[in-house]
Amino acid sequence: MHFASDNWAGAHTKIAESLTQHAGGFAAAYGASELDKKVEAKFNELFEREVAVYFVSTGTAANSLALASVNRPGGVTLCHREAHVIEDECGAPEYFTNGARLHPVDGAAGRINPENLKRELKRFNPAFIHAGQPMAVTITQSTEVGTLYSLEQIAEISSICHSHGLPLHLDGARFANALVSLDVSPADMTWRQGVDIVSFGGTKNGCWCAEALVFMNPDSAKDLPFIRKRAAQLYSKTRFVAAQFDAYLQDDLWLDLARHSNDLAQKLAQHITNSSQLRLAWKPQANEVFAIMKRTVFERLQKAGVHFYDWNPPHAEMHKVMDEEVFARFVTSFANTQDEVDQLGALIA
């Protein structure tokens, strides 16, 4: 029973097939091949506007280069207190921006609280250079804790950003999971709500290694070719990313895979709700499920072959976890099955 992470899954068959299909023949390197161009054009369709697309190797790279592209001296990026960029990227965003600070903003359920965002932005007086200068806000959709921002919530955040002249970045490592859960279009979930830059992740949802940095305004990405190359993120054989995205975006494969993962998460949540041994931390909206249990239960499940991790509870929710308890994360992926979920359900019934 594999619920450790959606990146424990390999690649979907159609992704593997696409790679095989494009393996032969010569093609211009460094993003100049016809396949690259074709797949880039697909992103224009997807987002219903002309966007600038840059393939990179990891989600951490996508987020870090997004911030590097809006970097300023003394720059500060506001993000949720437990954002991936803070808690899970080993300092990469600060490293790639040469020290632009991540400024944590509190908020329940993994979402930046708009009032807190306004309050924190008020702490930066443009005449007071000592504090540095805000340079961006970043949100994660679906969030680190498996919840979602509604379209209205995204629009509210972006409106605060833009009134301060700040771009809004969206970490979409699980973009597809959010999209199918909200049942909206990519355009609706991004630029129509004021999102400026998206880390568009494919890896967690069935690709081997396919991440794209998408700029809604191509003009704002003019330095990206240098930023990406300097960051050692320019593959020579970029077509191998393009080939993955080609299959991924074909015939809604990506949406089907995300829907599958999300459905399993709902079923798992139901099992937990029914369980006498675990309690659900909050209602999942994508493919991550958080639960609280006694340490003895945690250990029993681990021994029974359930792969899942204990996790740092968010600051805003720490009070929910008692001293002898374990806060844990379960992630479902395209490669999980209903059977597997039900087996886990039986173990915790």
Place this chain on the structure above:
Amino acid sequence: MHFASDNWAGAHTKIAESLTQHAGGFAAAYGASELDKKVEAKFNELFEREVAVYFVSTGTAANSLALASVNRPGGVTLCHREAHVIEDECGAPEYFTNGARLHPVDGAAGRINPENLKRELKRFNPAFIHAGQPMAVTITQSTEVGTLYSLEQIAEISSICHSHGLPLHLDGARFANALVSLDVSPADMTWRQGVDIVSFGGTKNGCWCAEALVFMNPDSAKDLPFIRKRAAQLYSKTRFVAAQFDAYLQDDLWLDLARHSNDLAQKLAQHITNSSQLRLAWKPQANEVFAIMKRTVFERLQKAGVHFYDWNPPHAEMHKVMDEEVFARFVTSFANTQDEVDQLGALIA
């Protein structure tokens, strides 16, 4: 006729097959899978000692993280004046080391001249902090200009390094091409001659995207897990690199592919030698061939569908190129054929 670069080729069939084979099922992410472990063990065999191996996404990343791993405040890395780290990585080595300087050393035929290396090292007096402190020497094998260091030449460089307490890094983007040309073992070409760190490239020789950073002394790589993650170079599904290397190293595939490329380069060089329109810049020893021709010839070949680049001549060889001439590079790869080379031969006869 594709001679633009060996990274215009895609992936060898066996690489693609291996990816397909390993696509299914769950496996621990971030380098902890069984396949990762198995392939890492292959590197121990390959190098005939226990080494530390880290998979990264690009050759630029391998070189940059190699230097980051030996970084010092005010650090200076000595390299050939036209080394890839200087001329082709958009400042990535300096970026990842936060500014460790690359100090160019002159030398003919792409090789650091040992006397020049000694002379440049003499310019650094440990009591004179203003100059900074040497932290490493890096060489490229095969070199940027398609030549090789002999084992003796490597040993001479490493002996200078070690007498100054400096590690020697080898940029092996075309490691296999050098190996088969010298007809020696990986151990012979590296640690037995005093090489400490190797960027072991697979991409240019038939993989999609497979680069490994190899430390001959695993103790010296203790911080690498953090260095790699901070650099956004830790793939989640690392097994997809492992799967490529698994096939690459199986049954000497990598050596066969490199031998093929080298053989074609020799044939191409022969055609150029025989040509009345081109002259060979120097004798190739791996899979890159440099030639000098009139601009009119260059343009005619381009129009005839020969893909190849004009190139900046090395400082030490600039005198060989007349004003109205073009200095050009031809690269052969596993995907080229003898036919293709002969077609080019016919065009320049």
Place this chain on the structure above:
Amino acid sequence: MHFASDNWAGAHTKIAESLTQHAGGFAAAYGASELDKKVEAKFNELFEREVAVYFVSTGTAANSLALASVNRPGGVTLCHREAHVIEDECGAPEYFTNGARLHPVDGAAGRINPENLKRELKRFNPAFIHAGQPMAVTITQSTEVGTLYSLEQIAEISSICHSHGLPLHLDGARFANALVSLDVSPADMTWRQGVDIVSFGGTKNGCWCAEALVFMNPDSAKDLPFIRKRAAQLYSKTRFVAAQFDAYLQDDLWLDLARHSNDLAQKLAQHITNSSQLRLAWKPQANEVFAIMKRTVFERLQKAGVHFYDWNPPHAEMHKVMDEEVFARFVTSFANTQDEVDQLGALIA
């Protein structure tokens, strides 16, 4: 009435005299002069042990280089949520460490709460490289909000640090003010309580520009000469800093000046306590006094020629400030007089 900051004062007469006295003649540059050596030796006496001392140009430089000296890949420094390093250095600590993250820890009255520190450190599992690795804890004494850590509180923090293998840095921009208020020795306030590195400030207490970075364990500072030079912080005529410290430390000048400032702060606090228009935010322990007042009062005082700043209230104390109120800071210095304080007292009576 000047209460804007202690750095609005110039230099004390004795500091100016010392500079004049040492202006003539030749002396070895870059820290090698006899005066440099003599003043460095004074620091040994002061701290009752052999320390390593490095003069730098600003308090921000001292703090940033302190952190640079303990830097690690993916490094994280834990500090108070409103520490000077976070709120007032424009990202310099992250810049000089190339992105080592500052991790905020909550605590009342400007002090890191030890339980919160333990809790935050628990979030870093050495096996989980994604979070980065703690590299130091830094505290400020006197704190940003004019309070003090008692010796026991310092010892408690350092004991947590050392049980995690982390060095403890103390930002002593107002070191003297804390010292005289606690009435202890430098040794007592630092290494005897487990402090490893001190930013020893002279500028705010009567020097022009004299900051020293002091390492209790000289071995841990071996790279500092390169770290300082690379950071453009090595003055050529270092004796001009040495000359300032020479006078500063002579006959307890520094302690007398700090005592004077602290006394005035106590008197100012008394005036505020007696005022019907202002209320004291908390009891001052050094030379900074924080008060809350209506915006109309704030504006009236500004117009009356009182120089002082409105200030961002600490997160932990934000509830104390009503919507229409201003949170403000008053700082006293060696150059203020009792008269000036009483004039302000009269204005707010």
Place this chain on the structure above:
Amino acid sequence: MHFASDNWAGAHTKIAESLTQHAGGFAAAYGASELDKKVEAKFNELFEREVAVYFVSTGTAANSLALASVNRPGGVTLCHREAHVIEDECGAPEYFTNGARLHPVDGAAGRINPENLKRELKRFNPAFIHAGQPMAVTITQSTEVGTLYSLEQIAEISSICHSHGLPLHLDGARFANALVSLDVSPADMTWRQGVDIVSFGGTKNGCWCAEALVFMNPDSAKDLPFIRKRAAQLYSKTRFVAAQFDAYLQDDLWLDLARHSNDLAQKLAQHITNSSQLRLAWKPQANEVFAIMKRTVFERLQKAGVHFYDWNPPHAEMHKVMDEEVFARFVTSFANTQDEVDQLGALIA
């Protein structure tokens, strides 16, 4: 006999007096005082246009922040092969630009050869991102080897820069020495020849610690307040730098001091020309004199109490120095006397 460096001298009496005069009273910190404003206005007069002026702590800081202000991803600054930024700043320029590369250009007598500059710039094809992108050219006046660029030579360099869209920076650590030797105005030596940014040094010519970064186009310096603060280069009591420059620029003190140093250098050069034991490396044009001598002579002079350094010969002049010889530097300063020079003359006669 002190010829080790002009920074072995202390501060001129008038500088010390000015500091004493401005020590009392309160003044706005961080560059906002009336004295700061007044001295900044002096720079406008000096340069005969409105310039932006930023005081910093060291010449290395001035140069590094100049480059940081024109920084680009993958940026490359072209400079002389033995420029101070390469050889004497411990990597600070690369550090502060987070790795913008310094690209050495050869040239005789410490001057960038314009033909070589053109040739090196040609190596950067805007379509070839791998090489990075040129971002500035920097020259030193007077040069590292005590020579000068004529106005025509500066204009020639700047014309090459501007035809490539690059700003020209001038490292003026010894700006005054060049100025009096050429007998021209600051405007003539800088913007009238196309210089865009100047590191204007006062320290080597009689100040304690006074360096200014001067932008001929104030608009190009808009980010400097943040760049300087982030670099820990914003003094709180900036008026202490202003006070130095106030005296320095008063009644041509700075020019008188430089003229004195230069005159002594000429006399010293004459002694060397007359000497049977030393030979002049080249004719000095400012206050640095380079000479070649047998090692035995070098040691005898050192023993006789002559303070001076052996030096790395420039690459272009290495052939002038025989194996058993020492290449040495003598520097004269405002604090040296004719007597001292004649004493040295007697020793080498």
